[in-house]
Each structure stands twice: as C-alpha cells, then as structure tokens.
Amino acid sequence: MFQHTRINSDLNFFQKLKNLDYVLLVCIILLSITSTLVMYSTDGGEFLYHTKSHATKLLVFFIMMLMISFFNIKFWHHLSYFFYFITTLLLIYVSIFGIKISGSQRWIDLYYIVLQPSELMKIAVILCLAKYYHRVSVEKINSFISIFLALTLILIPFILVLAQPDLGTSILIVSSGLIILWLGGVKIKYFFVSFITFLISLPFIISFLQPYQKLRILTFLNPDRDPLGAGYQIIQSKIAIGSGGFFGKGFLQGTQSYLDFLPEKHTDFIFTLFSEEFGFIGSILLLFLYTIIIIRIVSIGAFVKSIFAKLFCFGFAFAIFVYITVNLSMVLGLLPIVGSPLPIMSYGGSSMLATMIGFGIVMSAKIHSNQTII
C-alpha cells in the first residue's frame, strides 16, 4: 500500500509534499466542503455569520494541518508531554477564569477565537499516552506503577472537565485515553474487571450527576415524558431525520431546521439537518466518507514504524470513531443527549482545531513513516 521513503530524517520539501496522504487529504477536503454547504443551509440559505466563520476556520486550520504535517513526527513526539501539560494548565485556568455560558465554565476568550481547552485535551491525552506507552517497556506495561501513572494522566483532565461541568467531553477524553491503554497492551483481564466494577457502581455514579444530566438520561429513556421540555430535542431530531426519507427533502428544503424546530442545529445536531435534507442516501455517503478517513488513518498507523506514531494513529482513528458514534447515537435517539460535536461538520473552532491537529500529526507520521524514535 505504502512505500517507505528511503531517507528518513532529511526529506526535502518536495519529497514531503509527495509523501502526503492524498486520499486522506481529499476526504478532508470533501468533508470540509460538505460541512460548509450544510452550514450555509443552517443560515437559511444565506451566506451569513455561521457559514463565513466556519469556512474561514476550515481554511486556516487546514493550512495549519499541512504545516503540522511537514514537521517531523519526532518533533511531535518531543512536544507531546509539553502539549498535555499546557492543555492541563489551560483547563485549570478555565476552571478559574473561564467564560460561563448557560451554567458551564468551558471557554477562554482569545479575542479571535473562543477556545475550549477540553476539546484540545481530547488530542492531548492521546499524544501524551502514545508517548508514554512508546517509552514503557513491554515487561513493565502491566506493572502497578505503570498503570497507575497512565490512569492518573487520564483522570486529571477527566476531573477538570467533569467539574466544568461537561460530562460528554470528559467521557470522550477517558475513552480516548483508555484506548491507548488497550492498544498499549494492558491486560484484557483488567479491562473486564474494571468494566464490571463500573457497571456495578453505575447507580452510585448516577446519584452524583447534576440534575440536568439526570433529566437527560430520563428523557432519553422516554422522550415523550415531557415533549415540549427536555424531550423536545430528541423528538424534533428524530422527526427531522425520519421525515427526510430515502432521498431527503433537498438542499435548503429542510423544514424542521428552516422553521427553527431543530435545536442547536449548527453544532451537535448538524447531522440531523444534513440527514433531513439529504436523506438516507446522503447519510450513508457521509458515514462512508468518515469510514474511509478512519480506515485510512488506521492503515497509516499499521504502516508507520514508530510505536508512538502507531499508537497515535490508532488512538486518533478510534477517537474519531467514538465522536461520530456518540454524536450520531445521540441525534438518532440511541443515547442520552451529551454535548458532543461531529468532527469537522459541527460548528465550533476548538473541536475543529483539535481534529485538524490530529490529522496533521497523522499526516506527519505518514510523511515520516520510516522515522524511528528512540
């Protein structure tokens, strides 16, 4: 599938350009175009704020992704702990000075962008643990101290994000982290034991949830409980998707979103709008596009030589898969509503930035596939 470049450390610009993964690149570009069109539709068929802002961010972050990919993967390996450290600091900063919107304190106003560090943490935790397991020797992987350290690396951001409060993102951070543990070779037995422990303690965990989070779970179990209140989002989302049918209502013809029945159509519910307008066919195609992206990243991961790059690629591919699954399950009424954006499609700079950084590092791993990291 791929060919290793002969010279590892000293590729010139054109060689790097040649080594870019064009399949992935094309997929990202297609996804970007689709998301801009859908954003255009959420603006009611006009080139308004959301569309402009989304397109601009896509362009900026896309270029940034290319720049990232030209740096050697070794460089990102070096930077991993530092990136994790900085992001953790930002999370602490947010918990003290962050902007509070509708009850949660998640954002830092950076003038040109409102940054949500928890989104960056989704990538940072993968980077950090990839490096960690790159360095841990096989014998020590299942030692107590090793697992304890890895869990600490996951739990710190988890607790910080959970306290914002932001259950959705914190779960995504944990799942991204745990997958590296899994890939890194932690005994399967441990996963089973902790999974069962988790299930048993679930009722206790639920009792610690915020009232609005409990409400969401109850609503998820029975959306008709309060059709105009908490269940409204799920019901309207299902109506929009269901009414789309096989071919959809057509671009800019989604009545549910056009007439404001859909909540948060720019962000978490962007897929609902897409599915209403482009129907089953469109949804399958979008899912297919995501699948190609994931498979491509996994292939790159299988191909690269260094453990760090491999772990990162597999971890990132899995993370994207989880984001998509959680988001779609939510809008399809299969999971309770937890704030979770659809990568690239949803409006929101931080999520897009994190995803693009991820793509950039994957691309860098591809370009520098033969690079070994000691």
Place this chain on the structure above:
Amino acid sequence: MIKKNLGIRKSDIINRRMFIIGAAKLIIFGGLIARLFSLQINENKKYLTLSDKNRIREWKLPPTRGNIVDYFGNTVAGNLKVYQLHVIPEQVENFAYLISRLQTILQLSNKRVEKIKKKKSQLKPWETLIVSENLSWSEFLKINNYLYELVGVKPVMTISRDYPFDDIYTHVLGYVSQPNEEDILANEVIQEKFVPGIKIGKLGLEKTLENDLIGVNDIQRYEVNAYGKRINQLEYQKGKQGSKIRITLDTEVQKLSAKLLEGKAGSISVMDIYTGEVIAMYSSPSYNPNSFLFGISQDEWQLIRNNPLKPLINKTLSGLYSPGSTIKPIVALSALENNIIDPKFKVRCKGKMELHGQTFHCWKEKGHGFMSLRNAMKQSCDTYFYEIARLLGVDRLKKTADKFGLGKKVLGEYFENEKSGQFPDTKWKINNLGRGWVLGETLITGIGQGYTQTTPIQLCLMTAQIANGGYKITPKILTDDNQLTSEQVKRVMLNNNNEKPFEKLFKEQKNIKIVQDSMFGSTNELRGTSYKSRIDDPKYQFAGKTGTAQVKRISKRERELDLKTSQIPYEERDHALYVAFGPYKNPRYSLSIIVEHGGSGSSAAAPMATKLFKLIIDRHELRKQVSDFKEFNI
C-alpha cells in the same frame, strides 16, 4: 537489536488489538446504519406526518350561516356584507399613536379604546385584532382615505347575519350572537367550529337548527415556525355555507299580524288545517334581532327588558292563558261524543246558576232564556256550558281536550321555551294541589276559566283539528319536500275515513259538524258574538268562537258597576281571544288571536280575524302553486 525486537513485539500487540477494535467499529457503524434505515425508510411516513404537523397550522375562519327563507323563498335570515377594521399589532410601529389616530377618525369612546387595548394584550402580535366589527360606509371611506398613514390597519369586508324583516320574525327565528362558554360546552358542533368572531344562534330556530345552519369553516393553512409565527400561506380551503332552511311561514301574513297587534301585547297564530303548517306565528311586542349581532347596547337592552308588554316572552308558545269561551267547542264536542246531550238539548239561562250555595254568573246578566247547543255557542251562553260541563264531568272533558292537543307542547322540538300548559282533571288536582276536586270547578272549567291554561298555538291547533273534520295533524314550522300537499291531505281525510295515516279524534263525525256549524252561527248569524266581524262573501266566510278570559275574579261590586274596558286598570282588564277557521264552505286555515288585557274577544280580537282571513285566503292560490310543484326550488 533487543530493543528492536521488543519494538516489534509491541507493535504486534498493538496491531492485534487494533484488529479487535476494527471489528467492533464495523458492528457499531452497522447498528447506526440500521437505525438510520428504520427512521428514514421504515418510519418515514410517520415522521413525515409529524414534521407536517409541526410546520403546518390551520386557521379556521367563521363559517357562513345558512339562509332561512319563508315559504315563498324570501330570505328572512340572511347574510350581509359588513365592513370591519382589523389591526395586526406586529405591523404597527407605534400602537399608541395608531389607536389615538383611529380614535379621532372613528370617534371611538375612551371605554372602547380601553377595551381594544385589553384585547390586544391577550393576542399574539401577529394575530388579528378586530378594532371595529361593523363600520358604516362613511367610516369605511374615511379609513380608506387615511390608510397611507395607518400602517398595520386593514379595512376588510366580511359577512354578518342579517334579518331583513327586523322584528317580524324574532320569536320564530331568534337571533345570533357571540357564544359564551356555556353555549360552547353544550354543543359539540360549535366546539369544533368555534373561532373568535363566530356567531351562533341564541334562541328560536337559529338555536335549535344550529347544527344545520352553522356551515363549514373556511380553512387557511399556513406554514409556521417553531414559535408559531406564520411564514407563508400554503392553502385556502373554502368552507361551506350552512344548509338553507325553509320555514312554512308567510311573511305577508306575519307582517299583517305584526301590524294588527302593534302597540298591544298578544299573539296571532295561523295554521294550515290539513298539513299543520304554521302560516304565521307572531308574538307582540317583538324586538329587533339585528341589535344583538354586534353586542346590544346596555340602554337598548334595558328598554327591551323593562317594557311592561314583555317583548322577550314568546306569547304564542310560552304565554299561558285561560282559554275562556274559546274552549266551548271542545266542551260541546265532548258532551256530544259522550252522548250527554244532543243538539236539541236545552238549558234555561237566567243569567246565573246556583250550585251548592255558590252563584255562577253568565256574562249576560239578564240571561239568555232557553238555549239550544247552537244558540248557546252562538251567544256564548255560560249557563248552558255550566250545565253540560256539570253533566259531563271534568274527567271526560279532559279526555277530549287531550285529544285535541291541549296541555301538550305543539312545536316543542324546535322551541325550548314552549310551555305545555295544562288541562285539569280530578287526578291532576289531587296530585298537584293535594285537594279533592269540587264540582264548582267543573263548571268554570266548562267556560275555560279556573285551572285551564293554554297557549295560543294550542288553541290554533285545536281549531284546526275541528275544522279539518276531526283528524289529528302534526304542526310543522319547516317545510318537508316529501310531505303531502294540503290538497292531497284533504283528499285523504275526506274520502277514506278508514285510512290509517290520519288519526280520528272523534267517535262520530257528525258531532264535529255540529260544532263547526255552531261556530259558523257564532260568527255569521245575528246575535253571534263575532257577528260584527263576519265576511259575507263565501270565499272568505269564516267560523269562529270568541273568548274573554278573566285575569282576576270579578267582585260583586265590579259586576254591579259594569265598567267599560277602558275604565279598568290595564293589568286587570280581560284577555281577548278569538279562534276561527275558514273559508267555512271549504276550510283551509285556522287561527287563534289573543290580545292581552284587550277586553272582550268580540270587540278586540275577532275584528283582526276579518283582515287576516282576507289576506290568508287571497294568498291561498299562491301558496298552492308553490306547494304543488315538488321541485319548486327556492
């Protein structure tokens, strides 16, 4: 080298574990696709419906009521175009300014403005606010002149109920007005069709026939957004006007009745003696139903309510009167049927009759001398009827009275306010008053006083059933396309006495003839009580019976004074009654007239019959033409 090997081992673990995850991913994506499939393909219809339910909202408009026409097709309750002033608050820049401009242009009272402001606060900004329901043409023009500076104001033309004959038909048709909560709760059809601004029947046929008249709403379908704001109109579904109702009344006769009773309290009813069709039914005084359309003013309402002649009471159906001497045909018939008397039976009238120490006076103080049935009827001799009532007994009398429809509602299914009245007998008294019947009461029952209470429409029906030869008829107020014409009914009644459709109310028809003949004498022979009101022309000649119902017991002193009607206070004056049928040779119509506190039947009520019969019989041919053509489509 070792390191490298370790690295390979590590990457083997990683790759193997990645493979497990890859399989899991496939399953999960498969699940998502299955879910998409179930929502978008399997349940597409359901969600499409829900989506339409979300975005499409209907606005109902008031339906157009069906017209009511008289027998000849003249509209008696129709629909009129009216001009209204609507404001859509959303489109108004400065509401306070606008309302003050409108106040000066239309000269609205401050009270009215307060009401409008209150109404506005209860509406959503895009809902129509009705500032004026009924603009005059000049106001409408004025508004149109100023329209350029009145943004958000819409002068519109709409439809409103209209009663072209004003108060002529009020007691028959009733009127329409805005429904109150009870009206809406009581009728499911109104519930379903209710929209602000709808008018519903409050009384009379407008109320009883509500479900036929109300019609089907026009429906506007709008696409709305999540907040209920209209985005665009999708469809305008035309409703249906309510059914047309044709009543049996004749406006000309109704008008004449109104004219005859002008300034008096009373009632006139006219009926076809074969079909039972009510030709006229007027209760005086009446009031204008058009006043109620846009809310009646307090002053006007007080004026109607406090009128001593009681315009709000439908006297034809709910006025209870002693029938007085108009009961005599029934008393005579009952005596004949029960073989108590024969036409030759004579009683000597000495002006009064003594019974158990009580004196019962005849209206003629000097007495009538020897009276036969015919003479007693003609001169309305009370003594004669005291005597035959005594011989007959009240229980047998009641049976006959019952047969002819006294004490029973006549048009009850159409008029909620109709009263049934009563005809007493011994059982009735025991049950209702707890005391035994006294023979003296039989005597006064025999001249239509005492406990007997009848409505004018009952007397009219009674007379009709005597006039048609003693057959039971069912009074009607609505035309029925399938019914027999008057002519056909007559043929059946005259030729086939044994045929089922018409119940016989007699044992021997000759008794009916005797009563008819004596009523003829009463009107057309010298000394008859209504002789002065007779018409000699056989075309119009009618037969009738006067009645004078006392409203209080005449004291001895008053009897001695023998006061003229005008000398007695209004409330104490006798009610004047008259029942008649005509033309005598070939009876067609019966009528009953009552003038409250009008004095004697012969002077106050009977003269009206003369004019009525002239008109009714003149219009008979016209009426026949209309009824002859079954397909006559009005």
